[in-house]
Amino acid sequence: MLHLILCWHFHQPDYRTESGDYRLPWTYLHALKDYSDMAAHLEAAPDVRAVVNFVPSLVEQLDDYASQFASGQPRDRLLAWLIEPELDRLDEAAKAELIAACFRLNYPTMVEPFPAYRLLHEMYERLKTEPASLNYLSGQYLADLVTWYHLAWTGESVRRDQPLVLALMQKAQGFSLADRRTLFRLIGEVIAGLIPRYRALADRGQVELSTTPHSHPMAPLLIDFAAAREARPDSDLPTCPAYPGGEERVRAHVQAAFDCHRSHFGRRPEGFWPAEGGLSEPALRLFAEEGVRWVASGEGVLRHSLQASGMDLGRKSAWAYRPYRLPGIGTYCFFRDDTLSDLIGFEYKGWWAADAVRHFLHALEAVHHEAAGAETVVTVILDGENAWEYYPYNGFYFLAELYKALADHPDIRTSTFSEYLELKENGVGDLSRLTAGSWVYGDFSTWMGDAAKNRAWDLLCAAKQAYDRAMCGGGLSPRARAAAEKMLKSCESSDWFWWFGDYNPAESVRAFDQLYRMKLRQLYQLLGQPVPAALDTPISGGGGPAESGGVMRRGQG
Template identity: 50%
Template structure:
């Protein structure tokens, strides 16, 4: 085909949070689902709504969708006088009687500082002053007698104002009035802010559903609770890219194929219930793929899957160095595969946050134009950028408002480049897939599974999970569980199989975050034993990992290449 046709570009944004609820009580242990919902999920929709010609792929983990629904239900119930908000931070926003004991007050201050210092705290002078006072009280707890309830209330208001979507900040007069007041917020004003947050949370799913119906967005999914499917199928697959990897004691996850199918089936059920459509594409959890996993995705009805370019590089035959921007097929798996442009994706995730937005976009589109010059076949080649659609933006000024706006506008105005979705590219361009003999198993991170298995702490977490799965199988086989008990235990097992717990275990991650996820993981395992009617083993009281590192972006994001991490 002539090279004067524009090069297709697919921007793919991945939204996912693990299960933060204690499923026994319904209490949220960490607030990241609702905070990212009112900030990032809202703004990412707003950018597309403002530019009807823009296109993007948006991926949701089903377990995230269920948590958004749970928050909406809880806050609605609170306003209707029929229930409590089971997230301590959000509940305290509208709690007239704030905690009185020193430890609880210090903990509340600490949680109200969990935001990007430069772009979310120092941006607002009143919040900056309150944050400095909170840090002083943490360093000098003997001075807490001077920390009034009004101080705590104002700190809570400003913390939540800082997390409000930029689109709402610019358009909602209620948000603007609260910001302009600056201090001395009443309980009425705090409740009004909660109303704003509720409206933002309520808007997330309908907005993406509408964008999908208009054709602007292709909605895709990850497996239900975000497990690494290849490792469920065969832990030995980790050695395909890491031949010398030290694996857990048990290298076979019992009933792994059945569990992988469950995550796909349950994920589809949740996705279709929420969005009233069936996804064509899948972003496997962390881009984790293997030959067996691809065949399972195809069997489930997915027509395309995506992973990282390092996986493609590992899978190339020795004499084959085909373009990574093409569509591929592997072995007999009846599914198209596209691969993340790791370099461009990492520029957005880690580099451009410190640049002027127009310079960053000019640099990025310049790289894309160069790729377009090298890839002459427009029907077979597409630039695919895939990255976290939530954690990167707090490192940009004003939640990346200017960067994302300039990016979409520049791509719409560039005659050499054209925004598309993966499904549209495949259906309209009808690319001829390049064939490889077999996919080498791996993920988008380093092209391996080293982020989730192989280190002592990660392997120990797998051993705990395998033990729990053996117990699950024995109890289910005994027939002692009723239908409702079996349903709850099966879902709880899925939560324990999620990738996030293994992601955080390791001394390279920050200690406080590792501690939170370590406790969450063991809590989820303990609740699984409770649902099975079995006493939890004593080793669940032992810490798995302590962390202690200071990785870029606090560990919530990774570079694709170990050499640049």
């Protein structure tokens, strides 16, 4: 048998301000569209096993959104506009913000299929060159627009299971406040049900739930900036020589992840997808000391590690399809197949579902044939949310047909990381050394080395030094200390550094730049420290037309 591990990574950074208001809506929108659909596909295919990786910063926001829906008092502006009774009274700036937000999606798959939504877009396109002309757009236009935006973000499984969604789509226009409030309640029900659904899938043994250090920090870089030069010796490093107390911070994220996972899913996770698949020998040793049984990373990390060990890489089947361990470290390392993962992430969105599934199975069968009886485990890892926006019907037909084909295949067995180790613990390779890197290109160039990224690290280092000074003193109350710790975790997320650089779209870079600097400001305020003037200056402007809007990257350059 060929063992196939599908690992879907569910992640959103913390978009909240210190007061709890949301600056970006991606957590609840992806929950409504993608996390709900991914659960439905697994529920419909009980013979297919998979791994679902929940990042704690996402889980905690799902909790928060569930409480907002229950109270009827959203702290997300877009969600609040959905149930705003007097949209016609919005001022000019709020109206422009609402309209811009409601066209922030992939037009070919999420606007074009709906004539009424398409008409709203055409009206906007005619008027947007003259900002004052937006005043001609009525409160009813705004009501229809914000309703259609949320309808477009409903998962395909939600549309098929909830008659309300189809009824609103058929109504098409003239949505009332009652319509919008009913849709609001439905969205709340979907989000509140997500964690229980995945917990049920895990309880019946179909899904392994794993996690990531709490706020998705790039652990190898927090521990040692020099890790960036193991795969790229010429990489520029931040001015700050090291992140202060980095190893201690990684342990804090690991312990917080264990606590969050146990409280939501009823058990301690066996394994981690480290943020961005980022590994180094010190990070791997830390995970082992914390009792993490397995971790996963990218194919490039394995390739660089084997080459550094002097291995002449020939056929991929001879080295890629097994877990590995380092001497003296008990944690197992699995490595992502970049080609197969990127086919799902980038290529199959434009294929007929049946052709894509046939092609994917053929690629797996070729691996199986080339292995010629050797123990083989293929690991496919990618985001569980970002790819589907670019597929027709949110990837519904591709995933449904893929799961059915895998369940029926005589030579392919879907598995999980922990299950595979129970069955095949003797099929493990030995690594003499591990070259630090991530799933993107096997290095850290997406997070460090660029001038803007390095400046962001220097700003974080300065904030951490202020944090250390304040924590050593006795002036902070226990409540202030807890709030500062929470904000620091959020500032340490890898997501901010991902977006900095000229190769990403300017609008996205600007949004994440503002949010990152705002969080650093709030950290200083929580510490009772003066806010540096440097935080008033944007870090990066962006400007590149990145593939898939910059939310995804390919594993290989």
